[in-house]
Amino acid sequence: MAAQRLPMHARLAGLLLCSGVIASLAAAQTLPDYLPLLPAIKQKAITADPHKGYAVKLLKPGIYMVTEGAYESMFVTTGKGIVLFDAPPSFAGHISQAVAETSKEPIVELVYSHLHVDHIGGAGLILKEHPGIEILAEEGTSQFLREMQDPSRPVPTRTFKDRYTLRVGSLTANMTLGHWHSPEGDLLISIPDKKVVMAVDAFSAGATPFMGLDLTMNMHEYLKFFDQLQAIDFDVMVPGHHSTPATKEDLAIAKSYVTDVNRTVTGILGQDHAALKARALQKYGDNAWAVASVLIQDQVDQCAREITSRWSARLEGVDIWAASHCHTALVYAEWDVGPR
Amino acid sequence: MIVKLLVALLATAAALNLAAADAAPATDTSGLPDFRPVPPAIRSRILAADPKKGYLVKELKPNVYLITDGGYQSLFVTTGKGVILLDAPPSYGSKIVSAVAEVTREPIVELVYSHSHLDHISGAPEVLKVAPGIKILAEEGVAAFLRAKNDPRRPVPTETFRGQYTLRLGSALIEMKHGHWHSNEGDLYIYLPARKVLMAIDTLPPGYAQFMDIDLTSDFHDYLAMFDKVLAYDFDVLVGGHLGFPGTRHDVEVARDYTLDVYHTIKRIHDGTDQAKVVTQAAARYGWDNKMALFRALLDPMMDECAREIVSRWSEKLASVDVYARSHCHTALIYARWDD
Numbered sequence: 001m002a003a004q005r006l007p008m009h010a011r012l013a014g015l016l017l018c019s020g021v022i023a024s025l026a027a028a029q030t031l032p033d034y035l036p037l038l039p040a041i042k043q044k045a046i047t048a049d050p051h052k053g054y055a056v057k058l059l060k061p062g063i064y065m066v067t068e069g070a071y072e073s074m075f076v077t078t079g080k081g082i083v084l085f086d087a088p089p090s091f092a093g094h095i096s097q098a099v100a101e102t103s104k105e106p107i108v109e110l111v112y113s114h115l116h117v118d119h120i121g122g123a124g125l126i127l128k129e130h131p132g133i134e135i136l137a138e139e140g141t142s143q144f145l146r147e148m149q150d151p152s153r154p155v156p157t158r159t160f161k162d163r164y165t166l167r168v169g170s171l172t173a174n175m176t177l178g179h180w181h182s183p184e185g186d187l188l189i190s191i192p193d194k195k196v197v198m199a200v201d202a203f204s205a206g207a208t209p210f211m212g213l214d215l216t217m218n219m220h221e222y223l224k225f226f227d228q229l230q231a232i233d234f235d236v237m238v239p240g241h242h243s244t245p246a247t248k249e250d251l252a253i254a255k256s257y258v259t260d261v262n263r264t265v266t267g268i269l270g271q272d273h274a275a276l277k278a279r280a281l282q283k284y285g286d287n288a289w290a291v292a293s294v295l296i297q298d299q300v301d302q303c304a305r306e307i308t309s310r311w312s313a314r315l316e317g318v319d320i321w322a323a324s325h326c327h328t329a330l331v332y333a334e335w336d337v338g339p340r
Numbered sequence: 341m342i343v344k345l346l347v348a349l350l351a352t353a354a355a356l357n358l359a360a361a362d363a364a365p366a367t368d369t370s371g372l373p374d375f376r377p378v379p380p381a382i383r384s385r386i387l388a389a390d391p392k393k394g395y396l397v398k399e400l401k402p403n404v405y406l407i408t409d410g411g412y413q414s415l416f417v418t419t420g421k422g423v424i425l426l427d428a429p430p431s432y433g434s435k436i437v438s439a440v441a442e443v444t445r446e447p448i449v450e451l452v453y454s455h456s457h458l459d460h461i462s463g464a465p466e467v468l469k470v471a472p473g474i475k476i477l478a479e480e481g482v483a484a485f486l487r488a489k490n491d492p493r494r495p496v497p498t499e500t501f502r503g504q505y506t507l508r509l510g511s512a513l514i515e516m517k518h519g520h521w522h523s524n525e526g527d528l529y530i531y532l533p534a535r536k537v538l539m540a541i542d543t544l545p546p547g548y549a550q551f552m553d554i555d556l557t558s559d560f561h562d563y564l565a566m567f568d569k570v571l572a573y574d575f576d577v578l579v580g581g582h583l584g585f586p587g588t589r590h591d592v593e594v595a596r597d598y599t600l601d602v603y604h605t606i607k608r609i610h611d612g613t614d615q616a617k618v619v620t621q622a623a624a625r626y627g628w629d630n631k632m633a634l635f636r637a638l639l640d641p642m643m644d645e646c647a648r649e650i651v652s653r654w655s656e657k658l659a660s661v662d663v664y665a666r667s668h669c670h671t672a673l674i675y676a677r678w679d680d
Contacts, residue, residue: 183559289660290375317632338458
């Protein structure tokens with residue numbers, strides 16, 4: 001409600017941030033400095049029509065991406081109804097209108113890429129507008145949603161285990177379960193005859209991954225994801241965030257960034273930290289967690305400085321998230337991989 | 341290298357029981373942050389390792405022995421038909437055989453892996469050097485990961501099971517059940533019903549707030565569910581795998597209450613934040629298109645506020661709350677915002 005008095009951008013942001021508008025934090029926070037956005041990347045962004053609040057982009061014949069500037073979903077016309085992939089709550093209220101702009105076909109099926117609220121929390125609304133549509137998800141996601149009983153994420157009507165080929169009219173979409181992001185699993189969705197793929201929350205075009213390497217809960221699988229995607233013959237990808245579809249070149253850049261973070265932190269772990277360790281022991285004594293924490297903080301900071309210096313001119317968000325990315329890679333390098 | 345370093349320093353710190361920060365000189369030139377000292381009531385529970393040997397063997401119950409170096413914990417069980425080792429942390433991996441020989445003449449015949457992480461099982465090769473040909477038992481998820489890794493520091497299990505298994509040897513009966521509170525590949529509840537001893541590694545360090553990121557959990561949903569599962573066992577000794585002493589049922593209840601407080605606190609702050617307002621203020625500084633910066637401006641103050649509350653409520657009850665409270669709020673925020 002309060003959001004309606006704010007300018008369009010604020011409403012958008014409020015929605016994209018799924019706001020629960022009740023109280024306010026202490027306003028006088030001093031905000032840190034971040035580098036400005038890169039002009040070359042800004043240029044590629046698809047801007048939503050400020051009056052409508054969204055943009056529809058034709059990716060390939062019959063395949064469309066919808067975005068409000070921060071999230072992306074996809075829909076496909078099949079001759080036998082529209083298949084919708086994801087329903088982010090930030091623009092779910094506009095999806096029916098976006099579809100109607102391009103096709104007279106009704107929405108007949110909704111696919112969940114994974115269970116996170118920010119990508120499928122508009123599904124309750126879609127189902128209300130289009131009662132009786134099928135909702136398809138992988139079994140791990142379905143199980144979690146059955147447990148949650150969340151009306152904004154209705155329980156799927158159809159599930160499959162590990163892999164499935166969805167055929168509706170002219171559409172053939174191959175879906176394979178992955179584990180690069182959420183504990184319950186993610187879908188790698190490929191439309192082979194159109195060379196389009198959708199794989200949400202692995203990386204973005206032109207920007208670094210979000211906090212915690214796109215919040216991955218499984219760094220081991222996340223690192224494998226880039227080669228798995230590379231092996232698929234595609235030329236357009238819907239990554240789920242920002243407003244730009246990705247290309248194979250974006251994938252190569254993202255892989256190179258993540259590989260650099262991983263190598264950098266591994267190299268730092270292999271260095272001699274005895275001097276800092278001695279100082280920390282002197283100061284904290286038997287407070288073992290304190291000793292460990294200053295060592296880890298020092299390693300993360302060093303990694304973030306290196307990554308920021310190498311990548312700030314190539315991707316957006318490097319100075320914002322590099323430390324968080326280094327942290328995620330450090331946990332993997334130290335506890336799962338260990339010293340070599 | 342750093343694993344060894346950390347392990348060594350954790351052990352040294354605890355074993356030497358050094359005078360802690362409360363005794364630090366007034367002129368602190370370390371350049372390191374201040375943390376509260378370990379509360380005396382918790383410090384007095386620490387089982388001091390013999391500084392010459394570098395470890396301690398303690399009989400917890402008849403036939404059930406704890407080995408600890410102050411940083412790590414493992415168990416072994418005498419059965420009349422040979423010794424079963426439960427974990428082999430590398431921090432004292434070369435000393436496990438002599439630790440066993442201190443209390444029994446039985447040979448080591450079997451080793452169980454609690455989970456796949458190096459810091460709890462990569463002392464295995466040291467054990468195999470002296471006791472070649474022993475059985476190594478692990479749950480199938482862990483075994484599959486170790487087969488894929490083919491890492492000489494973590495020999496591939498010779499026996500595996502799926503879900504649950506009862507190990508019977510001589511006088512010992514050990515019930516094992518698969519869980520998912522910590523590592524991606526799965527964790528084990530290891531229970532000795534006749535002795536009321538439960539081993540559940542990386543659930544909680546008794547007396548202390550958890551390690552970074554809520555003991556590095558990769559699945560906070562299952563981590564939260566873990567407390568009731570632990571408390572459903574009839575046990576009076578819990579071996580959590582870390583720091584200076586085993587825990588009681590009360591320690592589990594305290595850790596549960598701490599974790600729930602972190603979760604409810606960050607959820608209340610998150611849901612009560614006027615997100616549109618915070619983002620609008622941040623946009624005045626960063627611009628509407630720097631969405632990553634807007635996200636940080638939104639999330640950082642939530643975690644700061646959560647950490648302040650948690651530190652103020654828990655620092656007297658648990659050690660090291662101020663070291664990792666913000667990290668714990670971070671883990672719970674990801675769950676509250678994206679999964680919940």
